[in-house]
Amino acid sequence: MCSTHKKPSLIGGVLKMKCPNCRKGNMFVNKTVFPLNKCLKLTDNCSVCNQPMVGEQNNGPGINYALTVIIFLINLVWYWPIFGLSVWDNSVEVYMIVSTVIVVLLQPWTMRYARVLYLYFYVPYQSNRHLDT
Ligand SMILES: [Zn+2]
Numbered sequence: 001m002c003s004t005h006k007k008p009s010l011i012g013g014v015l016k017m018k019c020p021n022c023r024k025g026n027m028f029v030n031k032t033v034f035p036l037n038k039c040l041k042l043t044d045n046c047s048v049c050n051q052p053m054v055g056e057q058n059n060g061p062g063i064n065y066a067l068t069v070i071i072f073l074i075n076l077v078w079y080w081p082i083f084g085l086s087v088w089d090n091s092v093e094v095y096m097i098v099s100t101v102i103v104v105l106l107q108p109w110t111m112r113y114a115r116v117l118y119l120y121f122y123v124p125y126q127s128n129r130h131l132d133t
Contacts (some may be wrong), residue, residue: 007023007125008023008024009023010023010120010125011022012019013120014113014116014117014120017113017116019046019048019049019051019053020120020123020124020125021046021049021051021117021118021123021126021127021128022046022048022049022051022123022126023037023125024046024047024048024049025043025046025048025051026043026063027042027043027046027053027115027116027119028041028042028043028112029041029043031040032076033108033109033112036108037109038107039111039112040108040111040112050126050128051123051128052132053119054119059120063094063110063114063117063118064110064114065111065120066081067110067113067114068103068110068122070109071099071103071106072099072103075098075099075102076096076099078094079095079098079099083095
């Protein structure tokens with residue numbers, strides 16, 4: 001079966017929030033962000049390769065801030081052509097308000113991806129030795 005030799009892609013693993021070591025197991029207990037009060041709950045160990053999912057508490061804010069800035073910039077790309085931005089009226093303030101609302105609404109996802117990116121940064125693919133079979 002060719003599928004057993006296929007290496008899961010890095011981008012796909014990040015987007016689907018899969019384990020950084022095997023890119024097969026889920027990182028989070030819940031597949032969706034709902035219920036919100038459990039949306040940041042990581043599994044203790046990967047169900048596929050047993051990679052520990054270290055829930056570092058001090059990693060989130062920095063990466064989350066970077067993601068927030070990125071969302072603001074992405075908003076600028078579609079907001080500018082559609083609504084226009086000018087320093088002569090209040091369009092910049094409206095843009096900031098719209099972007100802030102979008103960032104707040106996306107917060108459960110950005111916080112999750114902040115953790116995903118952090119783990120991918122510290123756990124290279126197949127760094128878990130006992131998986132090399
Ligand atoms: Zn795994």
